[in-house]
Structures are given as structure tokens and as C-alpha cells.
Amino acid sequence: MNPPVLLLHGIWNARAWVGPLAWRLRARGFTVDTFGYSSVFGGPDVAVPQLLERLQGSGPVSLVGHSLGGLVALEALRRQPELPVSRVVCLGSPLRGSGTARSLAEHGWALALGRSGELLRDGLPAWEGRARVGLIAGSVPHGLGSLLGAIGEASDGTVALDETQLPGLADHCVVPASHSGLVFSPEAARQTAAFLREGRFRDDRAAHAA
Numbered sequence: 001m002n003p004p005v006l007l008l009h010g011i012w013n014a015r016a017w018v019g020p021l022a023w024r025l026r027a028r029g030f031t032v033d034t035f036g037y038s039s040v041f042g043g044p045d046v047a048v049p050q051l052l053e054r055l056q057g058s059g060p061v062s063l064v065g066h067s068l069g070g071l072v073a074l075e076a077l078r079r080q081p082e083l084p085v086s087r088v089v090c091l092g093s094p095l096r097g098s099g100t101a102r103s104l105a106e107h108g109w110a111l112a113l114g115r116s117g118e119l120l121r122d123g124l125p126a127w128e129g130r131a132r133v134g135l136i137a138g139s140v141p142h143g144l145g146s147l148l149g150a151i152g153e154a155s156d157g158t159v160a161l162d163e164t165q166l167p168g169l170a171d172h173c174v175v176p177a178s179h180s181g182l183v184f185s186p187e188a189a190r191q192t193a194a195f196l197r198e199g200r201f202r203d204d205r206a207a208h209a210a
Contacts, residue, residue, distance in 0.1 A: 002197060003060040003086070004031040008051075008069030010092075011039040011116055017183060018066060021091075024189035025064075030196065037072070043115025044072055051076045052083070060084045062196050063131075066091045066183050067159070070135075071119050074127065081129045087199060088133045089192045091182040094159045095135065095166035097123030127168030134195040136188050137164040138177040156182065173201040 005025055007018040015036040022032045035054060037047035051072060055061065063085055065073040070090030077085055094101070101113055101120035110117055127133055138156030154161040158179035165172060177185040194202045 002030055003062050004033065004058075005062045005064055005196065006054075007032060007034045008063065008065035008073055009034070009036070009039070010065075010067030010069050011113065011120070013039065013066075018064075018069075021064070021066075021183045021189055021192070024186065025193060025196075028189075028193045030193070035069075039068055039116055040112075040114030043117075044075055044119050045115060047072050048076045048079065052080055055080075055083045055085065058084070060086065062087045062089075064089045064091070064192055064196075065093060067093055067179065068116055068120060069093070071095065071124060074124055074129070074133065075119065077129050077131055078124070081131075085131050087196055088131050089195050090133065090135045090164075091188060091192070092138055092156050092159050092164065092179045093135065094120060094163040095123050095127075096163045097121055098158075098163060099160055100158050123163070124166065127166055129168075132170040132195075132199045133166075133168070134171040134173075134191075134199075134201060135164050135166070135169055136182065136191050136201075137161055137172070137174045138179055138182050138185075138188075139174050140176055140178040140181065171195065171200045 009017045015034040063073040070093030098120045141157045156179040175187040
């Protein structure tokens with residue numbers, strides 16, 4: 001029996017944003033719920049304690065976070081590593097810090113990131129927690145970072161590939177999707193399900209046969 005899955009959305013989004021991914025995971029037999037938080041006006045200083053409170057009242061659970069949601073999930077587990085979370089999947093999360101976020105700040109748009117700006121710009125230290133963490137990156141460079149010239153072609157358009165490669169990850173894979181497209185991608189959903197079940201991503205042939 002798979003543990004329930006809690007999905008976290010990214011910045012400028014709401015719970016409904018991860019609805020397509022939730023639907024695909026439910027179709028694969030997972031029980032899925034979503035965690036909503038104020039990504040701009042509240043930021044991690046509010047979201048992390050709220051997530052910790054939510055997790056403390058639950059049994060075993062897996063976390064899946066898109067973009068900022070992955071950072072919030074890992075920061076919560078970094079503060080309380082004893083929580084019953086064995087696996088985390090991050091989709092397009094700039095775990096090593098976001099060049100796009102830094103470029104927005106340099107161009108006078110720091111307010112657009114609100115109270116999540118610091119976490120997005122700086123990222124997280126190497127992962128040393130108990131939970132196995134997998135990262136799914138996108139390879140279609142269509143997004144805000146590309147428009148700003150903040151990142152190169154090896155990106156999902158918003159987050160550079162090397163910004164997703166944090167030391168301590170259990171596994172890392174790349175799928176053909178843009179940053180926003182990761183929550184709609186059937187391939188990202190297949191790889192998410194594989195990691196939640198097996199603690200690792202599948203090779204291309206196995207993923208497409210699933």
C-alpha cells in the first residue's frame with residue numbers, strides 16, 4: 001500500500017494548479033491531497049510552519065512539490081527530519097538557487113517574489129535528511145528565465161538544469177517539458193509515480209511501458 005501523497009504548488013499558483021498531476025497520480029492508485037499556502041505574501045516563514053503542523057497530524061506520507069513547493073517541502077523536513085516522510089519528489093525546483101529570481105531582483109522586480117524571494121534566490125544546502133529525494137527537471141526552454149536572459153538553453157525556461165542538481169539527491173531525471181508544463185506532463189507523472197513506489201526513476205523504455 002502506497003503512503004498518501006501531498007502535493008505542493010509553486011509561486012504565483014494555488015492548489016488547483018497541481019490538479020492535473022493529482023489526477024494522473026490518482027489514476028495510478030495513489031491517494032492524493034494538496035497543500036495550499038500563500039507563496040508571495042506569506043512565503044516560507046508562514047508556509048513551512050503550516051506544513052509542519054499538517055504533517056505532524058498525519059501518518060506516513062510522501063511529498064511532491066512543483067518549483068517553490070519542492071523547496072518548501074525540503075525546508076520543512078530540514079527543520080524536523082523525524083517527520084514520517086520517506087520520499088519527496090521535486091519538479092523543476094531550483095534547489096541550488098534560481099538565476100531567474102536573482103535577475104528579477106536585479107531588474108527591480110523583487111516584490112513579485114514577495115517573502116519567497118530569499119529562498120528562491122539562495123536555494124538549500126546539500127540534502128542530508130532521511131527522506132529519499134528525487135528531482136524531475138524539464139528540458140523545454142520556454143519561460144520567464146529565457147526571456148530575461150537569466151539562464152541558458154539547458155533549462156526548462158525558468159530553472160536551469162544545474163540549479164536542480166543538489167548534492168544528496170537520491171535520483172535525478174530530465175523530461176521533455178517546460179517549467180509550467182511539468183505539472184501537465186504525462187512523463188513527469190509516470191516518473192513521479194515510479195519514484196514514490198520504488199525510490200528511483202525509471203529509464204526511458206521502462207517509463208514509456210508503464
